[in-house]
Amino acid sequence: MAFTDPHSTKNVRPLIEVKDVTVGYGDRVILKDVNVTLPRGKVMALIGSSGGGKTTLLRLLTRQLRPQSGQVLFDGQDLAPMDQAQLYAQRRRMGMLFQFGALFTDLSVFENVAFPLREHTRLSEPMIRDLVLMKLNAVGLRGSRDLMPNEVSGGMARRVALARAIALDPDLVLYDEPFAGLDPISLGVTARLIRDLNDALGLTSVIVSHDIHETFGIADHVVMVANGGVVAQGTPDELRNSDNPLVHQFVNGESDGPVRFHQPASPVREDFGLPQEESA
Numbered sequence: 001m002a003f004t005d006p007h008s009t010k011n012v013r014p015l016i017e018v019k020d021v022t023v024g025y026g027d028r029v030i031l032k033d034v035n036v037t038l039p040r041g042k043v044m045a046l047i048g049s050s051g052g053g054k055t056t057l058l059r060l061l062t063r064q065l066r067p068q069s070g071q072v073l074f075d076g077q078d079l080a081p082m083d084q085a086q087l088y089a090q091r092r093r094m095g096m097l098f099q100f101g102a103l104f105t106d107l108s109v110f111e112n113v114a115f116p117l118r119e120h121t122r123l124s125e126p127m128i129r130d131l132v133l134m135k136l137n138a139v140g141l142r143g144s145r146d147l148m149p150n151e152v153s154g155g156m157a158r159r160v161a162l163a164r165a166i167a168l169d170p171d172l173v174l175y176d177e178p179f180a181g182l183d184p185i186s187l188g189v190t191a192r193l194i195r196d197l198n199d200a201l202g203l204t205s206v207i208v209s210h211d212i213h214e215t216f217g218i219a220d221h222v223v224m225v226a227n228g229g230v231v232a233q234g235t236p237d238e239l240r241n242s243d244n245p246l247v248h249q250f251v252n253g254e255s256d257g258p259v260r261f262h263q264p265a266s267p268v269r270e271d272f273g274l275p276q277e278e279s280a
C-alpha cells in the first residue's frame with residue numbers, strides 16, 4: 001500500500017516556474033515580465049510568430065540563457081546561481097529534441113539511442129542494450145535497431161530522435177519544432193507519440209511548434225509569445241475562443257490582422273520605378 005507524505009511538497013510542486021522573467025540578448029529585451037507555470041505530467045505548447053521568442057524561452061529552461069530579472073525554477077530550484085556541476089545534474093533530467101531531430105548519420109538507430117547512455121552513465125553493456133530496446137519499443141522501432149539513419153523514413157527518424165530524447169528517463173522533455181518537415185500522417189503519429197510517452201512515462205513536455213492544429217490536439221496548456229511577452233495562455237479551447245484579435249488571427253491562421261502580412265517597406269511605386277500617383 002502506498003502512503004503519501006502529507007508534508008511533502010515534492011509531487012505538488014510545479015516542475016517549472018518562470019517568475020516575472022525579463023530576458024534578452026545583451027541589452028536587447030526579447031521577453032518582458034513573463035510568468036509561466038508548468039505542473040508535472042502536463043504537455044505545454046509554446047506558439048507565436050517567428051522571432052517572437054519561443055526558442056528564447058526554451059533556452060531559459062535549460063539555462064543556456066539567464067534572465068535579466070526574475071527567476072526560473074526547475075523542480076523548485078533557481079537555475080541561475082547553479083554552478084556547472086549542479087546545472088549538469090539538472091540538465092540530465094531534461095531530454096531535448098532539437099529542430100529536425102538530427103541523428104548521427106554514421107551511427108545505427110541502436111547506437112543513436114545508446115549515445116546519451118554511453119555519454120552520461122557507466123551502465124553495463126547488457127543494461128544499455130535493454131534500455132535502448134525498451135525505448136525503441138516505446139516508439140515502435142525495436143525491429144529497426146540495426147538500420148542506419150539513411151535507411152529510415154523521415155517519420156521513423158523523428159521517432160528515433162524521440163527515443164534518444166527519453167533515453168535517460170528525463171523528467172522534462174523539450175521539443176523544438178518536432179513536426180517540421182513531416183508529412184501529415186507522420187506528423188499525426190509523432191504528435192500522438194509525444195502525448196502517449198508523456199503519459200505512460202510520467203514525463204512533462206514542452207513543445208515549440210508552428211503546427212497549431214496538431215499541437216492543440218495534444219497540449220494541456222498553451223502559451224503564446226508575441227510583442228515582447230506572453231500575450232495569452234490557457235487551455236487550447238481558451239485560446240481558440242480568445243477575443244484577443246492577435247490570438248484569434250494566429251490560432252485561426254488568418255493572413256491579416258494585428259500581425260501584418262507586409263513588413264514596413266518603401267512604397268511599391270518607388271521600388272518598381274513606377275510613376276508617382278497624382279494626388280487629388
Ligand SMILES: Nc1ncnc2c1ncn2[C@@H]1O[C@H](COP(=O)(O)OP(=O)(O)OP(=O)(O)O)[C@@H](O)[C@H]1O
Binds near residue numbers: 030049051055
Ligand atoms: N543568440 C542570439 N543573439 C541575439 N539575438 C538573438 C539570438 N537568438 C535569437 N535572437 C533574437 O531574439 C528574437 C527572438 O528569437 P527566437 O529565436 O527566440 O524566436 P522564435 O519565436 O523561436 O522564432 P522562430 O519561430 O523563427 O524559431 C529574434 O529577434 C532573434 O533575432
